[in-house]
Amino acid sequence: MASQVRTLTGYHHFKTGAEGHVSADVAARRGIPDASVARLPGYLQALTSLAERGISSVSSEELAAAAGVSSAKLRKDLSHLGSYGVRGVGYEVDRLAYEISTALGLTQDWPVAIVGMGNLGRALAAYSGFATRGFNVIALLDRDDSLVGTPVGDLAVRRMGDLDALVRDDRLAIGVIATPADSAQDVADRLVGAGVRSILNFAPCVLDVPSDVMVRKVDMSTELQILAFHEQRRTGELDLTAQSGVEGVVAL
Amino acid sequence: MASQVRTLTGYHHFKTGAEGHVSADVAARRGIPDASVARLPGYLQALTSLAERGISSVSSEELAAAAGVSSAKLRKDLSHLGSYGVRGVGYEVDRLAYEISTALGLTQDWPVAIVGMGNLGRALAAYSGFATRGFNVIALLDRDDSLVGTPVGDLAVRRMGDLDALVRDDRLAIGVIATPADSAQDVADRLVGAGVRSILNFAPCVLDVPSDVMVRKVDMSTELQILAFHEQRRTGELDLTAQSGVEGVVAL
DNA sequence: CCTTGTGAAGCGATTCACAGCC
DNA sequence: GGCTGTGAATCGCTTCACAAGG
Numbered sequence A, B: 001m002a003s004q005v006r007t008l009t010g011y012h013h014f015k016t017g018a019e020g021h022v023s024a025d026v027a028a029r030r031g032i033p034d035a036s037v038a039r040l041p042g043y044l045q046a047l048t049s050l051a052e053r054g055i056s057s058v059s060s061e062e063l064a065a066a067a068g069v070s071s072a073k074l075r076k077d078l079s080h081l082g083s084y085g086v087r088g089v090g091y092e093v094d095r096l097a098y099e100i101s102t103a104l105g106l107t108q109d110w111p112v113a114i115v116g117m118g119n120l121g122r123a124l125a126a127y128s129g130f131a132t133r134g135f136n137v138i139a140l141l142d143r144d145d146s147l148v149g150t151p152v153g154d155l156a157v158r159r160m161g162d163l164d165a166l167v168r169d170d171r172l173a174i175g176v177i178a179t180p181a182d183s184a185q186d187v188a189d190r191l192v193g194a195g196v197r198s199i200l201n202f203a204p205c206v207l208d209v210p211s212d213v214m215v216r217k218v219d220m221s222t223e224l225q226i227l228a229f230h231e232q233r234r235t236g237e238l239d240l241t242a243q244s245g246v247e248g249v250v251a252l
Numbered sequence C: 001c002c003t004t005g006t007g008a009a010g011c012g013a014t015t016c017a018c019a020g021c022c
Numbered sequence D: 001g002g003c004t005g006t007g008a009a010t011c012g013c014t015t016c017a018c019a020a021g022g
Helices: A002-007 A013-016 A021-031 A034-052 A060-069 A071-079 A093-104 A119-126 A160-170 A183-193 A219-240 B002-007 B013-017 B023-029 B035-052 B060-067 B071-077 B091-102 B119-126 B160-170 B183-194 B219-243
Strands: A090-093 A110-116 A135-142 A155-160 A175-176 A200-201 A214-217 B088-090 B111-115 B135-142 B155-159 B174-177 B200-201 B214-217
Touching: A021 B183, A034 A060, A034 A071, A034 A093, A034 B174, A034 B219, A060 A071, A060 A090, A071 A135, A093 B219, A110 A119, A110 B219, A119 A135, A119 B119, A135 A160, A135 B155, A155 A160, A160 A183, A175 A183, A175 B219, A200 B219, A214 B219, A219 B035, A219 B091, A219 B111, A219 B135, A219 B200, A219 B214, B035 B060, B035 B071, B035 B091, B060 B071, B060 B088, B071 B160, B088 B091, B088 B214, B111 B119, B111 B160, B119 B135, B135 B160, B155 B160, B160 B183, B174 B183
Parallel strands: A110 A135, A110 A175, A135 A155, A175 A200, A200 A214, B111 B135, B111 B174, B135 B155, B174 B200, B200 B214
Antiparallel strands: none
């Protein structure tokens, strides 16, 4: 998954060719740790919210609190992008938001297609916060030809066969799979076949794709199960402390 | 977040009180690493799918492939639950599924309430795969009283004030927030106030909750932004190799 | 044999703590 | 004086490689 993409990063000729004054730019483009990248959207969200409230400057402490992370982590993350703060003062909100947007590649609009017009697909198509700058839903698709033509929001449902044209003519880059699990692999194959290399998968299944295709999965039943684990452990603990911990034997 | 809950784990009196023959049971209840817990639902999904296809036994290699992880990782994860495999043979599908379900706390049904009956909330309410065993949507709520009484699926929308009764009478344990970002914190406060300590947040914002409340966040715009980062880095790299890398200077 | 279960090594991310700078 | 940026220390997860055992 991510680590496969990571290995692409190793173009060492940069380091041998230059003395080190390029390090900031190179660091900005190159090795941002996955864990940091995953937090950047949160920082951007927090910055946007601060900007809306008219705040123009923040310390790492304040921004970290707003984004729900520690200030040390925030500073380390930002240090991978470059040096955009002022010591003794903090960060300028607009500037930092711009730099993060640039790092994430949100200065351009990425064309997105949603596949699967069931409940979830229609909700996603209608979801406005979805288009939080940087993304543009250009097509809604469904395998069921009887749905083709149906208007959803201000787009009409198209057929899967249109994928090649979307990639070729409209530079479609990102596919969102909102189908049931049993058709998700088929949809993924078609997306990949058409040239899409970034997929957001809402179906509760693992997709098998070539190593240069990036898949991210969103699955609410997985999330609920993780919550259940902790909820259960919590209540289980109460039981254990009630009986004064003589043995670790638990009745099943 | 997770680490806050983690600190609860340190009840050392177990180790001092017993010699070590309880370690298996204790390990099963206690220190399963967060990263492992987060993968268990995926294993369960894969096992369910295998069982449906009539397969009754798997090796760690096969199951790992089906779940999209390495076999070493799978074995290490399972070792935290106990020793349920047979050397030289593999795992019995049904047995392992049962053990994982037990570890996750899915042998009981957790009552869930969904708050926010916009597009997303209604889609979640209708989402069947949602009730993949272990969860039971017992209530749909909305702050807007004009929606109260509206039928959604086989439930009618209820008012926020019903939360206390739901926790008290129906043991509501998990709240799903499907509201816009600006009302999410208010909803979280009400959930926490009523006694809910596990929250799944679909709103694109950070929730401020007491440290004993666990929040997991699902945010598709975050996911899209992570995909955009990699997509951009990929196309950016092509540009760099085209010009033969003399200096790391990148035109912005 | 073959595959599990697991110490030990390796690696990446987080945290600490302070030098550097405004 | 106060806050950023960062080497160094630490922590936890992943991977390796092999002993244990059917």
